[in-house]
Amino acid sequence: xxxxxxxxxxxSLGPKSQIDDFAFIFIGEGCRIGRNVHISSFxxxxxxxxxxxxxxxGLSAGCRIITGSDDFTGPWMTNPTVPPEFTxxxxxxxxxxxxxxxxxxTVVFPGVTIGEGAAVGAGCQVRKDLEPWGIYAGANxxxxxxxxxxxxxxxxxxxxxxxx
Numbered sequence: 001x002x003x004x005x006x007x008x009x010x011x012s013l014g015p016k017s018q019i020d021d022f023a024f025i026f027i028g029e030g031c032r033i034g035r036n037v038h039i040s041s042f043x044x045x046x047x048x049x050x051x052x053x054x055x056x057x058g059l060s061a062g063c064r065i066i067t068g069s070d071d072f073t074g075p076w077m078t079n080p081t082v083p084p085e086f087t088x089x090x091x092x093x094x095x096x097x098x099x100x101x102x103x104x105x106t107v108v109f110p111g112v113t114i115g116e117g118a119a120v121g122a123g124c125q126v127r128k129d130l131e132p133w134g135i136y137a138g139a140n141x142x143x144x145x146x147x148x149x150x151x152x153x154x155x156x157x158x159x160x161x162x163x164x
Contacts, residue, residue: 002039006031013037014055025051028067029091034098039063048080049091049110054098056156060122062105065094069110097132099152117147 002019004011006027013019014035022041025031028048033039034055042062045051049067059065068091070078076088092111096102100114103122114120115132124141135145 004031029093040104047091047110048089050093051096052093053096054100054116056098057096057100059096059102060104060106063102064105064107065096066107066109067091067094099147099156117149117152119147 001021002023002025004025004027008027010030011027013033014037016035017033017037019025019039020041023039023043025045026048028050030050031045033053034057036056037053038058040059040061043059045065045067047066047068051065051067068089070076071088071090072078074088077086090110094108094110095113097114097116099117102108102114102120103124105122106120106124106126108114108126112126113129114126115130115134117133118130119135120126120130120141121137123139124136125139126141130136130141131143133147133149134143135147136142137144
């Protein structure tokens with residue numbers, strides 16, 4: 001069973017979306033998941049910031065979405081058991097736009113936007129925004145190709161019409 005923790009009033013899950021067993025989502029400042037989104041087993045959303053996942057996006061097994069992180073460099077204590085006045089946590093929104101997909105064990109850091117339709121290879125560490133419809137690979141993701149936007153949007157349209 002998946003676990004979703006935090007203020008459930010700040011959580012939304014669109015129709016036909018699926019969160020697999022053994023996933024963990026900390027809602028933090030908000031978590032909005034669109035329709036037909038898949039979050040695989042062993043994924044986690046942590047940090048106390050905000051997550052937005054657009055329609056038809058997905059996280060493959062083991063992805064880590066980090067919406068907030070402690071400042072390890074300053075004169076601060078760390079970890080969520082310490083009151084906020086003794087820590088310096090940097091939070092942000094992570095946006096995974098429509099049709100974007102992340103390969104297994106990808107890590108996304110606070111404040112990053114994965115553009116519409118972007119595909120991120122397994123094991124990437126995403127520290128900066130990725131452009132729409134690109135295919136990215138490598139520990140420090142580099143653009144290696146492009147997805148077929150027109151074909152994917154045509155399939156989406158056909159799928160949605162078949163539901164009507």
